[in-house]
Amino acid sequence: MPLSPPRACAALLATLLSGTVAAAESAAAKPKAPPSVAPLAAGEKVGWSHAPYEAGDCSLCHQRSDPKNPGPIVKGVNELCTSCHEEFAEVKERKFRHPPAEAACTNCHNPHNSRERKLLVAEQTALCFGCHADVKAASETARVKHAALSTGSRCVNCHNPHGASVEHLLVQLPFDLCLSCHSKDGVPDGRGATLTNFKSWLEQNKVWHAPVEAKDCTACHKPHGSDSFRLLVAEYPAKFYAPYDPANYALCFSCHNDRVVAEPVTTTLTNFRDGSKNLHYLHVNRERGRTCRACHEVHAAKQEHQIREGVPYGARGWVLKLNYTKTATGGSCAKTCHGTKTYSYKPVPEKKS
């Protein structure tokens, strides 16, 4: 099944375009009102207090020590902050910087005290959503949510709010970032299944699918939430069997040619054929069609063509072995879904045994 460049290009173009639009939209977004950075009013519950404010000497930052009338601050906001927080000199050198942090630290921090940890002017996610309405809309309306946004440090699990050396203010390269959480055994997905430990899976399965080889997890997954199964960027059937409809395989067909499953007879579209009888068509294109996962591992496999070793059956995950063997002109599957069957794509055989 060759790659189809026009589709791949269309997908890339669409990504580029939507990226531009999203950036333009969020660039335009401004918080509704500039946050107040006065100390919390007397009587408000203080969660956290800034050490120099706690010390009581307003003149550490303001012109006067009189708490009733401290006057303006002695220098520009960021200059003031970085005079003590020297580590921020390095942040300014990073390749990607967050515009609100370059503009004023007080866009997000109250220099006196706050109800929120790290002196944030609002609950962290609400603070981010205040300017990133597109991400808010996309994640809140998504049918499939990603717990990475709601657990631990939330947005800051993945983004550095000040500046980063990775694009999109990511704290690590996307692949390393995903693996930093997805390298544990037994993590539940919240719907009864267990998620893969990708570190060990990728170590044990050396034949990586090209986009995984390119370390591009987000070629197929949306980190903030998605309407598709498994946070996928496009449709892919959730179950082992599915009635055939190319729209259900939009994910695979955004990079692969869908004709491979559409044409019953071919001598060119695929090597998964017996003579000219298209076995991709035979298995997939039917009312109770086998989905690609019946035979392929989407991330990484032990054998070429991403052929999987076995198929998990039932709730306890018992594995039915595929016993796939590659031959010089095709391959065979032994005692699996059916008795041993062999296919050969060349030469076109006259009769099948």
Ligand code: HEC
């Ligand atoms: C760590 C530095 C720091 C300390 C210490 C500090 N402030 Fe501030 N304060 C600031 C900054 C920065 C601003 C925002 C100024 C700006 O944006 O121009 C501010 C603003 C304020 C404002 C709001 C002014 C306005 O425009 O609404 C008040 C009121 C205030 N400070 C009172 C105090 C008092 C009272 C003390 C001492 C008890 C104090 N501050 C100690 C840094 C500090």
Ligand code: HEC
């Ligand atoms: C006079 C020195 C001084 C100045 C000026 C100063 N800070 Fe701090 N800041 C501290 C100290 C001391 C701490 C507490 C020690 C620590 O956690 O590193 C602290 C802690 C913090 C924390 C972490 C609070 C926590 O709960 O962990 C934040 C956020 C912060 N400062 C932001 C700012 C911002 C924003 C400014 C400028 C408006 C600023 N600081 C100016 C001395 C200063």
Ligand code: HEC
């Ligand atoms: C867009 C919002 C935003 C802006 C603007 C911003 N910060 Fe922060 N900052 C955060 C968040 C969110 C955290 C909490 C990170 C976490 O939970 O680990 C944080 C954490 C911190 C901390 C605590 C670091 C630690 O390791 O605990 C300091 C100090 C700090 N910021 C200083 C600054 C300074 C100085 C500036 C201006 C140069 C600034 N921030 C601008 C959002 C912001």
Ligand code: HEC
């Ligand atoms: C699991 C990691 C992860 C978490 C958690 C996360 N992001 Fe992202 N974010 C990414 C990645 C990866 C990208 C790069 C875009 C892509 O490849 O889809 C991105 C891109 C972005 C962008 C720029 C492009 C766009 O989609 O608009 C913004 C803005 C953004 N994130 C904001 C947020 C906010 C706000 C939160 C918290 C609600 C958040 N992110 C939580 C991983 C994450």
Ligand code: HEC
């Ligand atoms: C005061 C407004 C404001 C706040 C608050 C804010 N941002 Fe941003 N953010 C911006 C602007 C402006 C840009 C630059 C335009 C753009 O790329 O969308 C930006 C850019 C980004 C980008 C890079 C987008 C890209 O495509 O490279 C990420 C990621 C991001 N912000 C995440 C966050 C997170 C996480 C928070 C909360 C901790 C947050 N922002 C809070 C205004 C804000």
Ligand code: HEC
């Ligand atoms: C901060 C930890 C963390 C990071 C970073 C993270 N994830 Fe997750 N992810 C989780 C947790 C926890 C779950 C299980 C709960 C859930 O389904 O949301 C999960 C679930 C998923 C799921 C299954 C969602 C479902 O419900 O079917 C996919 C797919 C996924 N993550 C992909 C990614 C990708 C791709 C990245 C990198 C861009 C990534 N994750 C980064 C914590 C993380």
Ligand code: HEC
């Ligand atoms: C070519 C597209 C593609 C790429 C690239 C990809 N995935 Fe997936 N991913 C899928 C599909 C399809 C599923 C659903 C598999 C199934 O149910 O048969 C999935 C499922 C998942 C799941 C949930 C199920 C599980 O076994 O844990 C996680 C988590 C996940 N992927 C993480 C990642 C990470 C991390 C990367 C990067 C190393 C990545 N994916 C790269 C297509 C992709």
Ligand code: HEC
């Ligand atoms: C982001 C693009 C992309 C997506 C999405 C994608 N693939 Fe691939 N896939 C490739 C590339 C590139 C190759 C390597 C070139 C080739 O063999 O066609 C490849 C190779 C394969 C191979 C191995 C071919 C061989 O002969 O070794 C299989 C099997 C495969 N993909 C199945 C799938 C399935 C199933 C899906 C949907 C779940 C899918 N792919 C989604 C890009 C993609």
Ligand code: HEC
């Ligand atoms: C019944 C098992 C089975 C199913 C279901 C299946 N494949 Fe395959 N596929 C194979 C086998 C076996 C090969 C290896 C053919 C060879 O080279 O001998 C293959 C090869 C491929 C290749 C490499 C190029 C080629 O066609 O020879 C791609 C790409 C591919 N499959 C994609 C898919 C996609 C996408 C789906 C779901 C729409 C799918 N497959 C469903 C068994 C299957």
